[in-house]
Amino acid sequence: MKRFLVYALGIFAIxxxxxxxxxxxxxxxxxxxxxxxxxxxxxxxxxxxxxNLVEVVKSYAKHEKETLQAVTEARGKVGSIQAGAxxxxxxKAFSQFQEAQASIGNxxxxxxxxxxxxxxxxxxxxxxDLQVQLEGTENRINVARTRYNKAVQEFxxxxxxxxxxxxxxxxxxxxxxxxxxxxxxxxxxxxxxx
Amino acid sequence: MSxxxxxxxxxxxxxxxxxxxxxAIPYSFLIFIFFVALWPxxxxxxxxxxxxxxxxxxxxxxPLKGYINDYANMIPPTIRTKLTNELREFERTDSTQIVILxxxxxxxxxxxxxxxxxxxxxxxxxxxRDNGIILIIANQERKIRIEVGRGLEGKxxxxxxxxxxxxxVKPRFKRGDFSGGLVAGIAALIDATKxxxxxxxxxxxxxxxxxxxxxxxxxxxxVGLLILGNISPVLxxxxxxxxxxxxxxxxxxxxxxxxxxxxxxxxxxxxxLPFLFSGAGQGRGGMFFPRGGSFGSRGRGNxxxxxxxxxxxxxxxxxxxxxxxx
Numbered sequence: 189m190k191r192f193l194v195y196a197l198g199i200f201a202i203x204x205x206x207x208x209x210x211x212x213x214x215x216x217x218x219x220x221x222x223x224x225x226x227x228x229x230x231x232x233x234x235x236x237x238x239x240n241l242v243e244v245v246k247s248y249a250k251h252e253k254e255t256l257q258a259v260t261e262a263r264g265k266v267g268s269i270q271a272g273a274x275x276x277x278x279x280k281a282f283s284q285f286q287e288a289q290a291s292i293g294n295x296x297x298x299x300x301x302x303x304x305x306x307x308x309x310x311x312x313x314x315x316x317d318l319q320v321q322l323e324g325t326e327n328r329i330n331v332a333r334t335r336y337n338k339a340v341q342e343f344x345x346x347x348x349x350x351x352x353x354x355x356x357x358x359x360x361x362x363x364x365x366x367x368x369x370x371x372x373x374x375x376x377x378x379x380x381x382x
Numbered sequence: 383m384s385x386x387x388x389x390x391x392x393x394x395x396x397x398x399x400x401x402x403x404x405x406a407i408p409y410s411f412l413i414f415i416f417f418v419a420l421w422p423x424x425x426x427x428x429x430x431x432x433x434x435x436x437x438x439x440x441x442x443x444x445p446l447k448g449y450i451n452d453y454a455n456m457i458p459p460t461i462r463t464k465l466t467n468e469l470r471e472f473e474r475t476d477s478t479q480i481v482i483l484x485x486x487x488x489x490x491x492x493x494x495x496x497x498x499x500x501x502x503x504x505x506x507x508x509x510x511r512d513n514g515i516i517l518i519i520a521n522q523e524r525k526i527r528i529e530v531g532r533g534l535e536g537k538x539x540x541x542x543x544x545x546x547x548x549x550x551v552k553p554r555f556k557r558g559d560f561s562g563g564l565v566a567g568i569a570a571l572i573d574a575t576k577x578x579x580x581x582x583x584x585x586x587x588x589x590x591x592x593x594x595x596x597x598x599x600x601x602x603x604x605v606g607l608l609i610l611g612n613i614s615p616v617l618x619x620x621x622x623x624x625x626x627x628x629x630x631x632x633x634x635x636x637x638x639x640x641x642x643x644x645x646x647x648x649x650x651x652x653x654x655l656p657f658l659f660s661g662a663g664q665g666r667g668g669m670f671f672p673r674g675g676s677f678g679s680r681g682r683g684n685x686x687x688x689x690x691x692x693x694x695x696x697x698x699x700x701x702x703x704x705x706x707x708x
Contacts (some may be wrong), residue, residue: 226700317541320704324540327494331701 209352213360216343220365221273223336230328231266231289237325238263238296241318245299248309255302259295266292276340282366296322333368340367443503444485454484454521461561465568472572477579478513478534479506479697480571482564486521493518493525493705500529507531507697513579514697515571517564523707526551528571530703537578538571544704546570555708599629604655611656622652 242256249256266288275281300319309315344364347356356362444453449469450462457465469480481504488496497518507514512533519526528543550570554563603625611618626648627641636644 230701317544320544321540324544324702324704327703327705328701330494331498331699 208355209346209349210355210359213343213346213352213356213362216339216346217362220276220336220339220343223332223339224273224276226332227329227336230325230332234292234322234325234329235263235266237318237322238292241296241299241315241322244312244315244318245303245309248312248315249303249306252299252302255295255299259292259299262288262292262295276365277363279366286368293326337367340365443500444483446481446504446506449481451481451483454486454519456484456519456521456560457482457564458561461565465564468568468572472576476576477508477511478515478575479508479695480515480517480568480575481506482517482519482568484519484521488520488523488525493520493523493527494701496520497527497529497703498699498701501531501699505696505698507533507695509696511579512698513575514699515575517567517571519560524555525705525707526555527705528703529699531697532700532702533697534575534578535700535702538574538703540702540704542574543702544706546574547704547706552706552708603629604651607652607655611652615653615656618652618656619649620652622648622650622655624648626651 238259242259245252246256266285269281269285269288275285303309303315344367346352347360347362347364444451449466450457452462465482473479483500485496491499497516500518501514501516504516505514506516512531514531515534515538516529517526518529526547528538528547530538530540530543546567551563551567554560554566607618607622607625610621623645627644630636630644631641
């Protein structure tokens with residue numbers, strides 16, 4: 189009978205590992221990592237476009253040195269932040285990353301507003317191509333961020349609900365991961381000056 | 383883990399009351415199993431509830447009807463037939479799926495948000511190749527978008543998609559020539575993605591995927607047949623006549639005709655296989671494996687009817703493509 193109990197406990201231990209969400213949490217964490225990889229790739233894609241864009245704009249809009257410089261500087265700042273899969277566990281690094289990317293976004297949109305004053309530039313096929321690519325990239329960033337946030341939400345839920353929370357506190361010690369927040373100022377409509 | 387203690391306490395109380403420990407053990411063990419089995423269940427329930435909630439708030443995506451999903455009534459029947467034939471032919475040769483969707487209104491969403499939702503719901507393209515394209519037209523907002531599956535982003539870049547919209551579709555739409563714009567746009571999309579995938583490419587991988595378990599089972603079955611056939615040829619024949627079609631049914635999903643054929647083949651094999659092995663060793667590789675090969679080709683033939691994987695087979699989209707207006 190004692191042997192029976194040992195067997196029963198053994199079976200229980202194995203079953204409870206899958207029953208208490210051990211695997212679910214691992215799977216969800218991997219999903220978050222994969223989604224983060226996509227986010228980084230899409231941001232990198234934007235970064236790679238910037239030098240070309242700056243080159244083209246420079247040749248037409250010589251007076252917009254400041255705006256161009258702002259873009260280049262913002263891009264440089266992102267390079268100094270070392271991003272990686274670990275960043276999703278570190279709230280401080282994560283918000284730094286988000287801020288840096290947001291400043292690139294702002295600088296770029298300012299540049300695109302300025303460009304409106306140069307009809308020659310707007311008609312330039314090279315510039316139009318870059319603009320299409322930039323739009324596509326921004327859309328990709330959006331999609332990747334939404335999917336990342338979804339993965340994070342799923343992961344965070346899975347480590348908080350019972351009985352996973354017990355398993356996590358005993359075995360895995362996983363921390364909730366950071367999600368993207370709406371960018372500061374995004375809720376305010378941009379002011380248009382004439 | 384906390385449940386552990388609860389059940390142990392439960393244990394003790396039973397011990398004190400009746401002293402019949404042994405009968406109590408299986409009983410409490412059953413409770414163990416019951417709760418263990420319930421845990422993942424409750425989690426799944428919770429998840430599906432979440433899914434349901436998030437779906438209830440999402441914009442409604444119209445169901446996928448085929449290559450042409452004309453919810454805004456912009457495409458006349460003749461053009462619809464022409465485009466459907468073209469797109470079907472293209473999928474047959476290249477396995478790439480192109481789908482058109484016209485909607486009356488975006489209902490406040492941007493076309494990019496709407497189109498990624500459609501892409502996520504419809505999953506156009508083959509799983510693993512992600513070779514789907516959705517051409518979306520929002521009538522009221524006068525917006526066009528080409529949503530490109532991940533697998534085609536290399537050939538049909540955002541730039542290319544943007545040019546197709548700007549240079550091919552937009553001018554015709556501006557003149558009110560929707561049919562012309564769609565026909566020319568689809569032709570441009572086909573031109574741009576032609577050759578990126580070939581339908582034949584996925585044949586070998588599909589074959590390996592679906593036939594390796596088949597061969598494993600077939601080998602086991604052959605050994606079983608040999609043993610049974612050695613006992614009595616009739617037993618071997620019957621086992622072969624039942625076993626082969628049943629195996630094929632579960633692994634290959636063949637037609638009734640194929641099943642009957644396999645049944646006869648199994649009967650013959652069940653009777654003669656033992657003779658082959660006991661009589662002449664040279665029949666071994668020569669007889670058995672070509673047979674297996676011929677099942678393979680028959681199974682592949684069946685797949686052609688549903689164009690090798692069905693509609694919306696699980697293609698993944700990452701937001702690639704371009705948008706425009708007219």
